[in-house]
Amino acid sequence: MSLPTRITDLIVKDIRFPTSLEKDGSDAMHKSPDYSLAYVTVKTDSEIEGRGMTFTVGRGTHIVCCAVEAFKKLVVGQKLADIFGDFGQFWQSICSEDQIRWLGPEKGVTHLATAAIVNALWDLWAKMEGKPLWKLLVDMEPEKLVSTIDFRYMEDALTKQEAIELLKSRQAGKADREAELKNTGFPAYTTSCGWLDYPDDKIRKLATEAISQGMERFKMKVGGDIEDDIRRAKIFRETIGYDRLWVSFPAYTTSCGWLDYPDDKIRKLATEAISQGMERFKMKVGGDIEDDIRRAKIFRETIGYDRLWMVDANQKWEVQESIDWMKKLAPYKPLWIEEPTNPDDIMGHAAIAEALNPLGIAVATGEHCQNRVMFKQFLKAKAMQYCQIDACRVGGVNECIAIILMAAKYNIPVCPHAGGVGLCELVQHLSIFDYISVGCSLKNRTIEYADHLHEHMEAPVKIKNGCYVVPTVPGYLVGVKEEAIKQFEYPMGSEWQRMFADGTFEPDV
């Protein structure tokens, strides 16, 4: 196959999977997501194509596709040597298009679109080099790697020269770390068998399948109805036995800590969880402070103070409210407070962290953080102690590398957001690169795994013995299968047409 020299076309498709029907996944802010992607194919003058995506949760995916189309003229016709010769500059040319930048700059829909395009270009580059993305990154000379980054507005956190020196200082042991990961894989845990509304047979079937594939760590969503949680918990244990971890390092369980649980249920569930090997517990907070304190007490009485215990407020609080509330919970020694307030509120998170860090409470956030300028501030301001980037919300691989490097300088572990559709396929490369070339540690790092929709991927993630198998297929996303596109392209795909016809869904647009 001849190598491509220029980009001849860019195609974007709106692909949505009706995950809300099957109750796959959901969180407090996105109650009924249809996992979706704005899927970009970059065509070239050879047979090699780049495929990229951004992740969304349903409605509005076409808006991102519309933005991708608007960038098309900046990409089609470009020589690949020009793009990859100075990728930082090319990245900037998209982010700073002189009319479209008004709609951002570098945030929201236009930045999600940038991510989809940029991820496709990295996929193309990796395929041209015949390497999986992580290997392309790991093998790249520090100077070359750093040339892909737009350092504008980062220099008060990390200069280009510092980035090069940081990468060079971590060259030692790279080969060992690479060999280690190839041997063991990257630790994973699965949430796939345990969504809230799954019927018994489905749980049994999925868990049995996962075991047959070597999975040793399981996470179950809880909180809908306590009797139902217990029912599913029993099924789990009947199916996976008690030798396997139900939720394992570095996963944690929220199963015992929902807002409206009465004392007995918390005690019972936490005791059960401990008997199953659970060492980390997360409790939902923010309903009523007296109630939170009551539940915190029960937790500590039940799990003791050697096990970890975190709390999660789902962006619910004001700043001072976060501080006041958490001070009252401080005697129970939570490890972190997750998303206490609005994801744009750096100063707010910094104030919360400043008040709470001396009490031993960390702040975790980042999944909704829009770009390197915001991450820079979170890191510099000591506003996050756990950095949860999204591979598609920031502007693709270039900006992810920039953030991973900044986080390394500030000694903050990066735990990328995963799940959804396609995110696992992408994120594994970033974490493997981080471990081999930058962070050099697995401490506090893990990759979430959700066993949904991988069948539609040309190169799905592989899990073995509960770990991500280090990918070997050249590329980054690699691609979505043609059959899946025919079925799930929105709104004309055959499955959507069928579901509109039978009344399962109404068309969104």
Added chain:
Amino acid sequence: MSLPTRITDLIVKDIRFPTSLEKDGSDAMHKSPDYSLAYVTVKTDSEIEGRGMTFTVGRGTHIVCCAVEAFKKLVVGQKLADIFGDFGQFWQSICSEDQIRWLGPEKGVTHLATAAIVNALWDLWAKMEGKPLWKLLVDMEPEKLVSTIDFRYMEDALTKQEAIELLKSRQAGKADREAELKNTGFPAYTTSCGWLDYPDDKIRKLATEAISQGMERFKMKVGGDIEDDIRRAKIFRETIGYDRLWVSFPAYTTSCGWLDYPDDKIRKLATEAISQGMERFKMKVGGDIEDDIRRAKIFRETIGYDRLWMVDANQKWEVQESIDWMKKLAPYKPLWIEEPTNPDDIMGHAAIAEALNPLGIAVATGEHCQNRVMFKQFLKAKAMQYCQIDACRVGGVNECIAIILMAAKYNIPVCPHAGGVGLCELVQHLSIFDYISVGCSLKNRTIEYADHLHEHMEAPVKIKNGCYVVPTVPGYLVGVKEEAIKQFEYPMGSEWQRMFADGTFEPDV
């Protein structure tokens, strides 16, 4: 005409004006803008319609329209009593739509779309009350006004109760201030006659027209070619005489301070400007520090230290670079540094302000600031000393009121971004409301005026004696003329079809 009770339809149009052809307007970041709007019409069960917009600069406007369509189902069918009965809650229901919010939240394209819809609802409300928007706001009881605001994530800056008390404390003198403005109008200056590449006849014609309309303040864009600037300056003076201000309070001139001017030209231009009554000068910085110092010296030698002198870096610098650079310019006593770095960089601006405020140098920014959470931080962190909101970038009137109230609490003057298309029509209401009900001062306040595209508006701004005439037509935007829509809707409007046919433009999508 019967009053409407519910919304029956929502229509959005992409309307673009080919301003780049006529060289109307441009700045360092948006070199060739085609002033555009995503234009929303909210239809009701009566003949009254609400019209709203967001402003853009050309390419990408259809992306915003696409986002408006995605919100349609949240608006159509709603009872107006429900919306206006708890507008804060309704605003939140749009911003927190549980799938679309993933694309923001509350930033970029989806927030611009929110602004267009929300502005149309305010227009409708004002029309229903038979009042111009400013009067609707001014007459509203503080409790009711504050009910339109979503106070989530604001409480560390301003609580609901504080907002009510602030408004009540400024009730005294309201009637006098309203009468005063109705009598004098709101001070304006015009940039409309002086764009860079206008031919002689056009300048003469436009300036003569402006004079006949009572305009007394003129601003001329400079910096393309010095000989050309002088030529236009002469034409200006021949046309407007020397009794009128060329650029007047609170406008300032950048004409003498472009980057590559040799000493003699700066001296000559500044001397000329002084002879024309100019008291405020802005100098572009950031090319070469030695050169900036040289030009700063010339400025002060020429204009002395009693006149104001500001500098503008157009987001060019890193944070420390801004501080170092400005410290070297501090002996020349600049009033402010405008947009020293990235508009998302609160901590950066705060660090710059902290370093420079003791030297008497203020920081001005805000036009690209995305929402109340960011403004809150800029204000709390003392990161801006001049607050330049955009009526459409944040989520419409509700969020503008929130920011105006926060700015009042922190004693920061609000000078909304204007110009473009439609922005003058909107912004006048916000500034009038601010003066009568909140800020109660004209100090450091003004409204920019650009005499472009008003002919397409159903209720264009009126200028008399160089001031905005307080508008009396019920509504906010009021509307865009049908004829303009037929001509300039993109891409099917008759003017665009003509320009595609004759090769003036290529279609964008």
